[in-house]
Amino acid sequence: MAKRQDFASKTAKKEKHGKACPVCGEIFTHVLSVNLESSKKEGAYHFVERNVGVCKCNEKEIYG
């Protein structure tokens, strides 16, 4: 008797909440991106936090 392997059942469920990218269809993964930016007035640096949606289109830019 040959055993049947069900690969389809291995496919993990993806979270359905969150927006999907209209280009690639991936659900955006939200990553907190922290950039060091300089303030022109004070000549000091401060951290700017941004919540960035990452999908296949821009994951290379975000993760490098």
Ligand SMILES: [Zn+2]
């Ligand atoms: Zn995309």
